[in-house]
Amino acid sequence: MTAPPPTPPRTSPGLRSRIAGAALALAAAVGIAHGSHVPLTLEDGTGAVLRVAFAARPERIEVCRTLTPAELEALPAHMRQPVSCEGTTAQYELEVRRDGEVLSRERLRGGGMRSDRQLYVFHETAIPAGRSTIEVRLARLDTAATAVAAVTAEQPPADSARTRRHDGEVPPLLELRESVTLGAREVVLVTYDGATRTLRAVRPTP
Amino acid sequence: MSATTRPPTERVAFRALARADALANRLYGWRANPLYQSGTIVIALLLVILVTGLWLILFYRVGAPWASVERITADRWVGNWMRGMHRYASDAAVLATIVHAFRMYAQGRSWGPRALAWVTGVGLLVLLMLCGWTGYVMVWDTFGQTLAREGARMLDALPVLSEPTSRAFTGERPLPPAFFFLNLFAHIGIPLALGIGLWLHISRVARPALLPPKPLGYGVVGALLAISLAIPITMLPEASPFTIPATVPVDLFFGFWIPFARRMSGGGALLAAAGAVALLAAVPLLTRRRGDRAAPPSTVDEEICVGCEQCAADCPYDAIAMITRAPGGRSELVARVDPARCVSCGICAGSCAPMGVGPPGRTGRDQLAEVRAFIESPERRAGEHVVVACDRGASRWGDAIRGEGAALLPVDCAGNLHTSVVELLVRNGSAGVLVVACPPRDCWNREGPRWLLERMYHDREAELQARVDRSRVRVAYANAAEGADAVAALRDFVADTRPLGAVAADPGEVGAECDVELTGPRE
């Protein structure tokens, strides 16, 4: 028996449907192309930005204590050092001002679980475009004496502390004061220059 | 399982999908309906992306990213066009992937053994987004920089990197070529991962459809060609750490999230993204049917199975294996269903001439028992037309069908239909049997209408017996929103069968080609 073909309705659309289909496909394609470039306003467009960003190695502080004879006795023979030292890193305060007004003030520690890695700073503040006097100050908070005091408060009294200087470490005090003129949506970057061990401002090159 | 017990959100999604499908069927015909082919369209687009990408890579320089892209873009007829194809195909791929995922969700194909396809699908979507991300960073224009900075903010929220990534973009030092090299490496590596992901994605379906039908494929590539010529790519300003663009033209398909992410902290944005991905990946758990709402997997009655291998050949999910029987059995091989792969689609019930396989309650024998009850019901009239229609398709238009004077026999899926059911209806005096299946590429069970046609007209096992008058049998297609088409097909069929006159009922032996007594559903 010859089988008649199945006759599903509207297997091939008529001319009008085809034209409408092609028009819809084209509209979808144009829609995709437009969706590919949708202007998005990221900034209000009038202000400028002060960006403070740098990495610096904090100063390392070693707090030392002379062990009591009893404590020494408790240690294995090969570990009997009369003085025990624990390392920590200094804390810093970063203050950012514009035309004398404090924009931010924060306490900084080294990175990593034990705060013994580089410290990183990255923050951006919107400032008005035009002329500004920018002041950035990074000051070490801990001195050997405060470190001893901090440790002594929690543990048996420490008897000495010393800061261990390495070449790459940030100096105890860094200050920058600079007048800049910024256009709308321009960024001034204040960063730490490890080579000269100073803060410096970097502006867009025209 | 009938569609009425589906979660409400899925039902709403399904209604929307059925309407959109109906419109696309009208405009393009079901063979070229792009909504049915969203998955294969994504693959076709990925191929376009691959070819144009290989061309673009010849001219890209990690040492001068923006300048090299600018040179490509300045070449109006080749470079710009290649960039346009590459970019618009990527955008279209995101859109088509979303349509494909929505279809799977709306059809309830997101749980059970399909969960692997779903979860790997989510992975594919994430990879696609990451590929676009790295692609835009490659250009190193203001949009690329925006993406890079947002990405760095999110990365920095993770306590894994010793140095914050954001530092790279502050302007303290020039971006090293290593950054662009790494980004390029990712941009090329991700498509390889996409390939592996795709292989996993379709690993549980038999005979996966990988490419769209030719007319549709040409149409998609043609439309891409047309827009990439008509709407050329323009260069955005080069990225600079010292100027902030007032507006950035964002590619919505890859950067729709930027306005939201910018209002959050890096950690918040990362958490939101991870949450969205986790929620998508959890859909198989959220949509999973439990208890008696979950249709049980198919089983084989080994006493009936004659080892013909047809069910194993037809199963759309490769869930049936033929294994060697113990010696002395009725055949050398016997079918065995892997319940972990079986989605309970029921296609095998229609494959088995002796009616030895199928999900419980839906085997050929169960179907015959049901249709006998249907025939014997007091509402039946002699010489009536019978419409057999899919539960999730045209049977939703039962009132309209009955309004035409025909009887409706709803079935789970027309692809499950055992041809003996059709024979029994014709031999019991029906003027004609019209099977209204869902359009082939719309089938929830992948291959139902395909096997149905072959069984009805092309002698595929278990074929409609030659003794059945084919002029009284017809197959039509209509989905849940195409009631008018179902009714139109019925009217045509009634008109065509009227000249044939009435059939004499001949309720002789019908059905299973085997020596097991057909007494109704087996336990």
Ligand code: HEM
């Ligand atoms: C790059 C993106 C994707 C591509 C190229 C793709 C392609 C495909 C292909 C070719 C199939 C087999 C279709 C068939 O022959 O029946 C398929 C099935 C499937 N896809 Fe995707 N897909 C993608 C993304 C997704 C996403 C994002 C999801 C969901 C979140 C998804 C969910 C599914 C499911 C559940 C199936 C199985 C359907 C079934 O078993 O009945 N896919 N996909």
Ligand code: SF4
């Ligand atoms: S019901 Fe049958 S055809 Fe469908 S997946 Fe299970 S074994 Fe395969």
Ligand code: SF4
């Ligand atoms: S179709 Fe039926 S008889 Fe053939 S192998 Fe499958 S279960 Fe056995």
